[in-house]
Amino acid sequence: xxxxxxxxxxxxxxxxxxxxxxxxxxxxxxxxxxxxxxxxxxxxxxxxxxxxxxxxxxxxxxxxxxxxxxxxxxxxxxxxxxxxxxxxxxxxxxxxxxxxxxxxxxxxxxxxxxxxxxxxxxxx
Numbered sequence: 001x002x003x004x005x006x007x008x009x010x011x012x013x014x015x016x017x018x019x020x021x022x023x024x025x026x027x028x029x030x031x032x033x034x035x036x037x038x039x040x041x042x043x044x045x046x047x048x049x050x051x052x053x054x055x056x057x058x059x060x061x062x063x064x065x066x067x068x069x070x071x072x073x074x075x076x077x078x079x080x081x082x083x084x085x086x087x088x089x090x091x092x093x094x095x096x097x098x099x100x101x102x103x104x105x106x107x108x109x110x111x112x113x114x115x116x117x118x119x120x121x122x123x124x
Contacts (some may be wrong), residue, residue, distance in 0.1 A: 012107065018073065019099045021096050034059060050065065074098045
């Protein structure tokens with residue numbers, strides 16, 4: 001399973017032509033206690049870089065950006081009732097949505113884990 005990262009602090013895990021998207025551990029740490037998550041609707045089309053959801057914490061609200069293009073196949077509805085799952089498990093049960101990739105080559109524009117860690121280190 002390949003995991004890639006965007007500069008906007010989303011992660012993408014790909015299995016076949018389906019990409020699972022969420023926010024990174026760094027992003028949830030910066031936001032603090034998450035109290036609300038809005039994910040894109042199943043069936044909607046997203047393009048890489050588009051704003052497609054919202055994460056709100058006690059400190060701030062932040063947009064979720066689509067790191068890849070395609071059709072949303074599923075939003076993580078469990079986050080409506082338990083948004084704090086994003087804090088406890090951002091790269092597991094705290095995933096945001098799944099996308100059927102329309103252009104798998106977009107993954108090449110994203111960072112691997114080492115590049116993302118260097119990107120985050122440069123933010124401090």
